[in-house]
Amino acid sequence: MSINSEPSSGSAHAPAGEPPLAPIPYTVLTRTVDTPDTITLSLAPTGSARLAPFVPGQFNMLSRLGHGEAAISISGDPTRPYVLLHTIRLAGLGTQAIASATPGTVLAVRGPYGRGWPLDRARGKDVVVVAGGLGLPPLRPLIYEVFRRRSEFGRFEVIYGARTPSDLVFYSELQQWRYRSDSRFQVTVDAAGRDWYGDVGLVTLRIPDARFDGPNTVAFLCGPEIMMRFAGEALAARGVPPEEIWVSMERNMKCGIGQCGHCQLGPYLLCRDGPVLRYRELAPLFRIRGL
Amino acid sequence: MSASDEPPLETALAAHPFLRGLSPALLREIAGHTERREYGPDVTIAREGDPALEFFLITSGKVGLEMVAPDRPHLTILTLGTGEVFGWSWLTPSHRWRVDARTLKPTQVLVVAGEALRRILEEHPEDGYQFLLRLVPILGQRLDATRLQVLDVHQL
Amino acid sequence: MPEVGSRSVLARAEFPAFLGAIRAAGYEIVGPTVRDGAIVYGPISTPEDLPEGWTDRQDAGQYRLERRSDRALFGYNVGPHSWKKYLFPSRERLFTAHRDGDSFRIAPEPVEERRLAYLGVRACELAAIRIQDRVFVGGAAVDPGYAHRRDNVLLVAVQCGQAGGTCFCASMGTGPAVTDGYDLALTELLRDGRHEFLVDVGTRRGAAVVDGVPMRAAGPDDVRAMQACVARATQSMGRTLDTTGIHDLLVSRPESPEWDDVGRRCLACTNCTMACPTCFCHSTEEVPDLAAERVERWRRWDSCFNLGFSELHTGSVRVTTPTRYRQWLTHKLATWYDQFGSSGCVGCGRCITWCPVGIDITAEVRAIRSAPERRPEAKAP
Numbered sequence: 001m002s003i004n005s006e007p008s009s010g011s012a013h014a015p016a017g018e019p020p021l022a023p024i025p026y027t028v029l030t031r032t033v034d035t036p037d038t039i040t041l042s043l044a045p046t047g048s049a050r051l052a053p054f055v056p057g058q059f060n061m062l063s064r065l066g067h068g069e070a071a072i073s074i075s076g077d078p079t080r081p082y083v084l085l086h087t088i089r090l091a092g093l094g095t096q097a098i099a100s101a102t103p104g105t106v107l108a109v110r111g112p113y114g115r116g117w118p119l120d121r122a123r124g125k126d127v128v129v130v131a132g133g134l135g136l137p138p139l140r141p142l143i144y145e146v147f148r149r150r151s152e153f154g155r156f157e158v159i160y161g162a163r164t165p166s167d168l169v170f171y172s173e174l175q176q177w178r179y180r181s182d183s184r185f186q187v188t189v190d191a192a193g194r195d196w197y198g199d200v201g202l203v204t205l206r207i208p209d210a211r212f213d214g215p216n217t218v219a220f221l222c223g224p225e226i227m228m229r230f231a232g233e234a235l236a237a238r239g240v241p242p243e244e245i246w247v248s249m250e251r252n253m254k255c256g257i258g259q260c261g262h263c264q265l266g267p268y269l270l271c272r273d274g275p276v277l278r279y280r281e282l283a284p285l286f287r288i289r290g291l
Numbered sequence: 292m293s294a295s296d297e298p299p300l301e302t303a304l305a306a307h308p309f310l311r312g313l314s315p316a317l318l319r320e321i322a323g324h325t326e327r328r329e330y331g332p333d334v335t336i337a338r339e340g341d342p343a344l345e346f347f348l349i350t351s352g353k354v355g356l357e358m359v360a361p362d363r364p365h366l367t368i369l370t371l372g373t374g375e376v377f378g379w380s381w382l383t384p385s386h387r388w389r390v391d392a393r394t395l396k397p398t399q400v401l402v403v404a405g406e407a408l409r410r411i412l413e414e415h416p417e418d419g420y421q422f423l424l425r426l427v428p429i430l431g432q433r434l435d436a437t438r439l440q441v442l443d444v445h446q447l
Numbered sequence: 448m449p450e451v452g453s454r455s456v457l458a459r460a461e462f463p464a465f466l467g468a469i470r471a472a473g474y475e476i477v478g479p480t481v482r483d484g485a486i487v488y489g490p491i492s493t494p495e496d497l498p499e500g501w502t503d504r505q506d507a508g509q510y511r512l513e514r515r516s517d518r519a520l521f522g523y524n525v526g527p528h529s530w531k532k533y534l535f536p537s538r539e540r541l542f543t544a545h546r547d548g549d550s551f552r553i554a555p556e557p558v559e560e561r562r563l564a565y566l567g568v569r570a571c572e573l574a575a576i577r578i579q580d581r582v583f584v585g586g587a588a589v590d591p592g593y594a595h596r597r598d599n600v601l602l603v604a605v606q607c608g609q610a611g612g613t614c615f616c617a618s619m620g621t622g623p624a625v626t627d628g629y630d631l632a633l634t635e636l637l638r639d640g641r642h643e644f645l646v647d648v649g650t651r652r653g654a655a656v657v658d659g660v661p662m663r664a665a666g667p668d669d670v671r672a673m674q675a676c677v678a679r680a681t682q683s684m685g686r687t688l689d690t691t692g693i694h695d696l697l698v699s700r701p702e703s704p705e706w707d708d709v710g711r712r713c714l715a716c717t718n719c720t721m722a723c724p725t726c727f728c729h730s731t732e733e734v735p736d737l738a739a740e741r742v743e744r745w746r747r748w749d750s751c752f753n754l755g756f757s758e759l760h761t762g763s764v765r766v767t768t769p770t771r772y773r774q775w776l777t778h779k780l781a782t783w784y785d786q787f788g789s790s791g792c793v794g795c796g797r798c799i800t801w802c803p804v805g806i807d808i809t810a811e812v813r814a815i816r817s818a819p820e821r822r823p824e825a826k827a828p
Contacts, residue, residue, distance in 0.1 A: 205369075
């Protein structure tokens with residue numbers, strides 16, 4: 001089934017006798033602590049082997065050999081695929097081992113996998129990005145793309161919310177983006193202390209008054225599933241067609257190549273049919289508990 | 292700027308997004324019970340439990356609604372800016388503020404006397420209904436958002 | 448050399464020569480054999496290794512062997528093993544990474560030298576192999592281990608002459624007739640005191656194997672006897688499953704009260720997924736050696752009935768047994784179409800036979816069809 005126009009890229013056929021899509025060594029260049037539980041690593045090829053260029057919205061499988069693999073979104077600039085950025089949330093042992101890697105450590109990487117954000121559909125239209133918490137890293141490559149191809153699109157609205165100010169990722173970059181005259185960035189948090197003078201309130205509250213022409217808009221969403229459900233509804237209420245609201249979904253991943261069955265979400269294998277799916281297809285699935 | 296340079300209150304009310312489109316007659320009556328106020332930054336406009344006697348329409352600036360919880364000194368749970376409204380407890384019996392309200396930057400508001408506004412809406416039921424039709428969706432959105440905050444969506 | 452599509456008749460007395468020809472062609476034979484009170488798949492050297500004169504009696508949560516009144520070599524249906532035991536082993540090493548300074552070097556897996564002949568593949572099992580082919584070699588990513596084993600296997604199918612108590616391949620359109628996908632197909636014929644096998648040659652590879660094995664050309668009587676076998680099997684199906692609109696039915700009933708019902712009975716023991724010939728879900732794990740000089744990445748069978756299968760950083764998505772049963776059944780019979788273009792079920796009945804509490808997939812589908820879409824709300828008095 002064809003859901004969007006972006007093809008799944010990433011090498012597939014390994015030569016006979018070679019392991020299935022064997023990982024390639026990548027060395028950690030830098031390690032940045034974004035929030036108390038989020039780390040961004042930049043990686044560069046250790047040797048001559050390197051991954052194919054990626055499309056915004058795709059992910060790689062990263063591993064600190066011996067500690068297990070994890071699917072991590074690529075969060076960097078797609079026009080500079082030599083150095084890969086990955087923003088990792090500390091969850092289990094696998095992600096903790098990866099996130100604790102210091103510069104010089106070699107990680108095993110394979111990818112890129114998945115269908116990315118279909119930005120071409122937004123040509124000539126307004127672009128709205130709604131990100132919640134750790135939903136911003138998979139959207140950052142898209143934001144860079146929009147900046148690069150700015151004249152192709154109408155208005156550009158970004159609404160980003162996190163739980164508290166200390167949970168905002170890419171904070172200094174956000175501050176720079178807010179000064180751009182060609183885009184509008186709204187940053188909000190769920191709750192804050194006395195030292196926060198920014199907005200407080202869920203991202204969904206910012207949608208009714210955001211500046212975009214609903215029927216002529218393509219929206220890209222990523223964040224906690226419940227938040228995406230309400231954000232999708234709020235966007236649809238503003239007239240954005242449900243088939244032009246794109247959501248990046250998350251499920252447990254093991255193989256990344258459509259063979260292990262873990263990433264199923266109803267009829268979809270997220271590593272192959274997603275992780276970016278259309279709100280129109282997702283809306284009925286959102287309501288099913290424990291799908 | 293002197294009072295004579297500012298547009299009349301009626302015009303200012305009509306220009307505010309919340310009241311836009313309500314009948315001029317109604318707005319004229321409301322204007323009779325409205326005053327302009329200007330606050331500097333970090334000014335506490337109201338405290339939870341204070342008598343709630345006024346309806347606020349923000350014409351510029353930013354206001355934070357805050358909760359004081361036993362285990363936390365202070366928690367901002369919502370910020371509101373230009374074109375938004377707050378302070379509706381004059382409508383319901385307890386008539387007490389449910390939150391603290393504090394300016395986060397220099398803020399200008401239009402303040403309508405709550406008791407008078409309630410009386411005007413009762414005397415003009417059709418207009419009163421229109422007023423509630425605007426208020427209820429706003430409260431509905433905040434309720435939805437509050438529910439998501441209760442779920443602490445980032446942990447789920 | 449016999450032609451592809453030709454039919455010959457092999458006498459029982461020549462069956463050892465038939466096995467010998469397979470071995471002479473370079474294949475190790477694996478097939479049905481009696482062990483621990485069941486017919487499982489294991490190495491076959493002589494006809495005596497086969498379950499001669501045995502049959503199986505199967506029902507929900509029940510399996511036992513019984514003696515036949517004849518000496519048929521293939522007079523039973525399927526046991527707890529399926530051919531995925533060989534094609535998609537329960538544990539398989541994907542690669543070994545050797546430390547190389549700060550970095551690592553991947554050593555490719557040695558290519559498996561041995562070639563296997565699967566003796567006794569039933570129609571439902573041929574269909575199951577086709578279904579797993581689509582998962583492991585039919586998509587964008589090709590699994591080299593599976594592909595290699597699949598390319599080098601000799602499939603010797605066997606026509607069922609009877610259906611089992613939990614069989615419903617006829618409902619799923621996967622049998623009982625063996626139609627294609629085999630190198631050789633045998634139909635065991637016991638009549639008029641004779642014991643013979645009709646041999647269908649499916650491929651040139653199969654033809655080359657039986658070249659020189661003493662057989663006579665099949666005549667119309669032999670073909671009729673084979674067709675009678677198929678008819679007997681078709682008429683003795685132990686179960687039926689109504690597949691009318693089954694995709695939309697299951698996808699549209701996530702709130703059916705039947706899920707809670709079956710979920711209360713289900714133990715989430717994963718027997719069904721282990722026995723099922725098409726279940727392919729697996730996990731990967733990394734195994735370092737003590738000196739951390741070497742890390743192996745292994746693949747092992749997993750099951751959607753395991754709680755950790757759907758784990759995210761916030762917890763598992765499918766926490767309860769009803770949600771996990773719903774996932775399994777909906778995937779097997781419905782969303783498999785969306786993902787791989789066919790049903791995931793071949794009607795072999797293993798999940799019914801090997802469920803310790805006797806949950807019957809055909810009965811569950813019937814229950815969902817007749818149950819309301821959702822539990823009716825309690826009405827105010």
